[in-house]
Amino acid sequence: MIFTVRYSGxxxxxxxxxxxxxxxxxxxxxxxxxxxxxxxxxxxxxxxRDALWRKSVPKYVVGWTKGVDVFILNKEVAxxxxxxxxxxxxxxxxxLLKHELVHVFTKVYTGIFDRVVEPDWLWEGLAIxxxxxxxxxxxxxxxxxxxxxxxxxxxxxxxxxxxxESGRAVEFLxxxxxxxxxxxLLKKLKEVHSEREFAKVFEDVYGFExxxxxxxxxx
Ligand SMILES: [Zn+2]
Numbered sequence: 001m002i003f004t005v006r007y008s009g010x011x012x013x014x015x016x017x018x019x020x021x022x023x024x025x026x027x028x029x030x031x032x033x034x035x036x037x038x039x040x041x042x043x044x045x046x047x048x049r050d051a052l053w054r055k056s057v058p059k060y061v062v063g064w065t066k067g068v069d070v071f072i073l074n075k076e077v078a079x080x081x082x083x084x085x086x087x088x089x090x091x092x093x094x095x096l097l098k099h100e101l102v103h104v105f106t107k108v109y110t111g112i113f114d115r116v117v118e119p120d121w122l123w124e125g126l127a128i129x130x131x132x133x134x135x136x137x138x139x140x141x142x143x144x145x146x147x148x149x150x151x152x153x154x155x156x157x158x159x160x161x162x163x164x165e166s167g168r169a170v171e172f173l174x175x176x177x178x179x180x181x182x183x184x185l186l187k188k189l190k191e192v193h194s195e196r197e198f199a200k201v202f203e204d205v206y207g208f209e210x211x212x213x214x215x216x217x218x219x
Contacts, residue, residue, distance in 0.1 A: 001051050001052075001054075003048070003051075003052070005041070008042070014040065014042075014097065017094045017097055017098075018040060018097065018101075021094075021097060021098040021101050022037065022101065024098075024130075025098070025101055025102060025105045025130065028105075028130060028179070029105050029108075029109050029183070030183070031108075031109075033105070033108070036068070037068075038068045038069050038070050038101060038104050039069045039070070040069070040070045040071075040072065040097065040100075041069065041070070041071045041072075042072060042073075042074055043071055043072065043073050043074065044074055044077075045073070045074065045077050046073070046077065046081070049061065049071075049073060052071070058158055058160060059081065060081065060082070060160055062077075062078040062081050062082055062096060063078075063096050063097075063099060063100040064100070065100055065103045065104050065107070067104075067113070068104045068107065068108065069104070070097070070100040070101060070103075070104060071100070072093075072096055072097055072100060075089065075093045078092075078093060078096060079092070079093070082096075088136070091136075092136060095131045095132050095133050095136065096131070098130070098131035098132070099127040099128065099130075099131035099133060100127070101131075102126055102127040102130045102131055103123070103127050106123065106126060106127070106186065109183075109186055109187070110186050110187065110189045110190055111190050112189060112190055116155075116156060117189060118154055118155060118156075118189075118192070118195075118198070119153065119154045119155075119195070119198055120153045120154060120155060120156045120157075120162050120166075121150040121151065121153045121154070121162055121165075121166035121169060122166070122170065122185075122186075122189075123156075124153075124162050124163060124166045124167070125150070125165075125166030125167050125168075125169050125170035125171075126170050126182075126186075128163065128166060128167030128170070129167045129168075129170040129171045129174070133167055134167045134168060134171055146165065147165055147168070147169065147212050147215040147216050148165070148212060149161060149164065149165060150162065150164070150165035150166045150169050151210070151211075151212065153166065154195040154198070169215060170182070172215055172218070173206075176218055177206060181205055181206060184205050185201065185202065185205045185206075188201045188204075188205070189201075198210075
């Protein structure tokens with residue numbers, strides 16, 4: 001497959017959104033990303049998306065990362081795919097870009113590039129929480145507050161269900177136990193290679209067992 005790539009220029013309105021997000025995420029992750037910063041590729045439509053992936057991907061996929069670069073669907077297409085309400089499109093699109101930027105910050109922060117970052121609920125939950133998608137009122141991306149399935153999503157399964165609770169779960173961890181513990185947990189992910197190892201590391205950092213009860217009791 002051959003693709004034509006065009007430079008959008010520095011005046012593109014997304015550039016401001018990008019700079020704001022990079023600044024905010026730099027503060028959260030506590031590093032200034034000044035060199036080799038992420039490129040953002042705007043993908044024209046779903047046909048191009050599937051061609052880039054060499055397969056048809058789940059319909060709801062509107063953004064992804066490759067290395068430290070970010071790919072997002074064009075705003076109108078993303079709005080249609082995600083069924084964003086009129087009047088919410090700009091804010092949701094900003095959150096989408098930030099969501100993908102959280103993923104690349106997470107890769108750099110954890111130092112994990114040769115495999116997917118697990119657990120998937122933490123990977124997605126962090127991106128949902130930090131991008132503000134917990135506030136989008138959409139059950140597909142963080143609206144859930146029940147805490148009964150996110151722990152099933154240690155590995156990515158492409159079902160989309162991971163988005164239901166994971167944003168709230170990460171928000172819960174940060175608001176109740178602080179950012180420092182979460183960053184400590186992320187730093188340790190590089191040595192984690194199984195769900196069992198993760199449970200152990202989680203308990204070391206937080207001082208309690210990773211289970212739904214604590215999320216339900218304290219919220
Ligand atoms: Zn994501």
